Amino acid sequence: PSESVTIISCEFVVILCVCVCVCVSFKLVIQHTCVFNHRNISLHRSFTFFTFFAVFWVTTECAHRALLERDLVIADLRDKLQKKHKEVDTLLQRNSYLLGEVSSSTDAIHSLNRHLAELEADHQEAQEKIRSLRASTVPPTKVVPKPALDSSRLRQVSGLIRRLNVSNKQLQSTARHALEDMKKQLEQLKLSVEKSGRVQQEQTAELEELRSLYRKEAVQRKSLYNKLQELQGNIRVFCRCRKSSGSNLSNIRHRNVIITPYSKKNPVFVLLSHLRSNWDVDEPVQSLCVSQEEVFTGTLPVITSCVDGYNVCILAYGQTGSGKTYTMMGPKDDPGVNIRSQQNFKVYSEADWEPVSMLEIYNETLNDLLTKSPGAPLEIRVQGKSMSVPGLTRVQVQTEADIVGTMETGERNRRTASTKMNIQSSRSHLLVALEVDGVDKVSGLTTRGTLTLCDLAGSERLSRTEAEGQRLVEAAAINKSLTALAQVFAALKCNALHIPYRNSKLTLLLQPCLSGDAKCCVFVNVSPEQKDVMETVSTLQFGSSVRQVSLSRAAQNLQPSTSRSNKASK
Numbered sequence: 345p346s347e348s349v350t351i352i353s354c355e356f357v358v359i360l361c362v363c364v365c366v367c368v369s370f371k372l373v374i375q376h377t378c379v380f381n382h383r384n385i386s387l388h389r390s391f392t393f394f395t396f397f398a399v400f401w402v403t404t405e406c407a408h409r410a411l412l413e414r415d416l417v418i419a420d421l422r423d424k425l426q427k428k429h430k431e432v433d434t435l436l437q438r439n440s441y442l443l444g445e446v447s448s449s450t451d452a453i454h455s456l457n458r459h460l461a462e463l464e465a466d467h468q469e470a471q472e473k474i475r476s477l478r479a480s481t482v483p484p485t486k487v488v489p490k491p492a493l494d495s496s497r498l499r500q501v502s503g504l505i506r507r508l509n510v511s512n513k514q515l516q517s518t519a520r521h522a523l524e525d526m527k528k529q530l531e532q533l534k535l536s537v538e539k540s541g542r543v544q545q546e547q548t549a550e551l552e553e554l555r556s557l558y559r560k561e562a563v564q565r566k567s568l569y570n571k572l573q574e575l576q577g578n579i580r581v582f583c584r585c586r587k588s589s590g591s592n593l594s595n596i597r598h599r600n601v602i603i604t605p606y607s608k609k610n611p612v613f614v615l616l617s618h619l620r621s622n623w624d625v626d627e628p629v630q631s632l633c634v635s636q637e638e639v640f641t642g643t644l645p646v647i648t649s650c651v652d653g654y655n656v657c658i659l660a661y662g663q664t665g666s667g668k669t670y671t672m673m674g675p676k677d678d679p680g681v682n683i684r685s686q687q688n689f690k691v692y693s694e695a696d697w698e699p700v701s702m703l704e705i706y707n708e709t710l711n712d713l714l715t716k717s718p719g720a721p722l723e724i725r726v727q728g729k730s731m732s733v734p735g736l737t738r739v740q741v742q743t744e745a746d747i748v749g750t751m752e753t754g755e756r757n758r759r760t761a762s763t764k765m766n767i768q769s770s771r772s773h774l775l776v777a778l779e780v781d782g783v784d785k786v787s788g789l790t791t792r793g794t795l796t797l798c799d800l801a802g803s804e805r806l807s808r809t810e811a812e813g814q815r816l817v818e819a820a821a822i823n824k825s826l827t828a829l830a831q832v833f834a835a836l837k838c839n840a841l842h843i844p845y846r847n848s849k850l851t852l853l854l855q856p857c858l859s860g861d862a863k864c865c866v867f868v869n870v871s872p873e874q875k876d877v878m879e880t881v882s883t884l885q886f887g888s889s890v891r892q893v894s895l896s897r898a899a900q901n902l903q904p905s906t907s908r909s910n911k912a913s914k
């Protein structure tokens with residue numbers, strides 16, 4: 345651009361000079377003409393003016409043209425400048441790209457350097473190893489004075505070196521082979537690890553399958569178990585003979601009562617020497633030598649049904665002094681069904697039950713046995729088929745000591761008196777009730793069953809007990825309610841339309857347990873004594889008639905899940 349400006353300026357100067365020269369020459373000519381002619385001064389003046397005007401016009405035109413050309417040059421320069429800017433931008437971008445390339449190449453170079461260093465280190469190590477191998481193969485040479493050059497010795501040495509080289513190569517190939525072997529072993533190990541992983545997965549799947557099968561099996565087993573119980577009958581009768589004082593198993597025949605184990609060929613019977621009658625009772629037969637533990641084990645399947653949501657009732661029936669209280673409550677060191685069943689729920693099935701309640705029916709009045717402030721007798725509230733006793737104390741039991749303590753408190757508060765037949769005869773019916781909640785881990789359903797444990801007062805013949813006064817009143821009330829119970833069973837036996845539950849408070853309270861959808865277990869307790877034969881016969885007749893009662897299919901009380909915390913599991 346500066347060149348073109350210079351050219352324009354030069355053009356301008358040349359034109360200007362030419363103009364000036366032309367004008368000056370014309371002027372000189374004219375002046376000369378005028379000086380010599382002295383005639384045309386006005387022409388001279390106008391010519392001068394014209395000349396100056398022409399010079400001015402030319403000058404201005406040239407200046408204008410120069411300016412226009414300069415503008416063009418400037419525009420051209422601007423274009424060029426923009427192009428250059430663009431080029432600079434491109435170059436900057438390329439520069440940054442190249443810088444990136446340089447940094448990545450630097451990194452690559454660094455890593456290559458590192459790799460090289462590693463390789464060198466490996467190489468060094470390998471060299472070291474070779475050296476050490478050579479050293480191990482070649483015994484350390486002692487610095488010996490240089491012998492005179494001996495060609496045979498030199499040959500020997502060169503042969504030794506050759507051998508050493510050969511052994512070195514052998515060692516290297518051995519090391520290579522060992523390395524390859526190790527690689528192969530590693531591959532095999534990897535394969536075996538993968539294989540064992542696959543086997544483990546298969547085993548896990550198999551285990552899961554087995555678990556689901558087990559769950560199905562458990563459901564089936566449970567339903568079959570309940571069906572078996574239904575087939576066996578929802579009322580089961582067990583006979584237990586009290587241990588006679590001074591008697592043992594061998595002299596039982598002298599006592600005229602024999603209870604033999606059940607089998608189809610040899611049914612259970614009680615042989616009384618003068619009656620020779622048979623009475624049918626369920627297995628397991630409880631003979632003289634049966635322990636409390638065995639008695640409980642016999643009833644355990646029925647009691648366990650409670651956790652499955654069934655209402656279960658255990659009754660002990662028999663003449664006074666035949667061992668009902670012993671069977672149900674038992675002595676401290678050998679507890680009966682009451683305590684063992686609660687312990688079973690707590691320990692084995694981890695069942696969760698409502699607080700325990702205990703009441704006695706004494707002379708047709710209901711007394712709370714666990715209350716700390718005895719008040720007026722309680723009343724039964726009937727709501728459809730369910731019975732409740734408002735105001736009855738419920739005690740929460742947590743430990744085994746609580747269970748035993750609660751049972752002992754109730755037992756202490758129960759009315760007992762000494763009679764001619766039993767030193768400590770129960771004068772009332774005892775009812776222990778607990779509601780057991782369970783949760784089926786397979787189906788997730790929660791269940792609620794009620795367990796009623798009933799120790800009935802003993803039936804007594806007034807002629808034998810020779811009861812008088814209060815004992816007589818008690819005996820009459822006991823016999824009346826036991827008769828009502830027998831009537832209920834008789835009505836149930838012949839499927840009567842009306843079952844006389846309301847004939848006594850005992851049968852009214854037991855109605856939910858005897859009204860068809862519950863499971864019932866009756867102990868008929870008998871005495872081994874000859875003098876009690878008539879009562880034994882009567883008790884066995886009761887048991888036999890109870891056994892002929894067929895309650896309808898027991899109903900399970902299922903509840904929506906997770907309604908209660910700490911559910912029992914079975």
Ligand SMILES: Nc1ncnc2c1ncn2[C@@H]1O[C@H](COP(=O)(O)OP(=O)(O)OP(=O)(O)O)[C@@H](O)[C@H]1O
Pocket residue numbers: 585586587662663664665666667668669670671766768769770771800801802803869
């Ligand atoms: N199987 C047995 N083994 C040892 N002793 C027994 C057995 N059964 C009962 N007894 C004893 O017989 C006596 C009377 O038993 P228990 O009080 O249990 O009779 P009961 O049927 O409850 O009488 P009641 O109806 O008058 O209350 C008690 O001293 C008891 O210890």
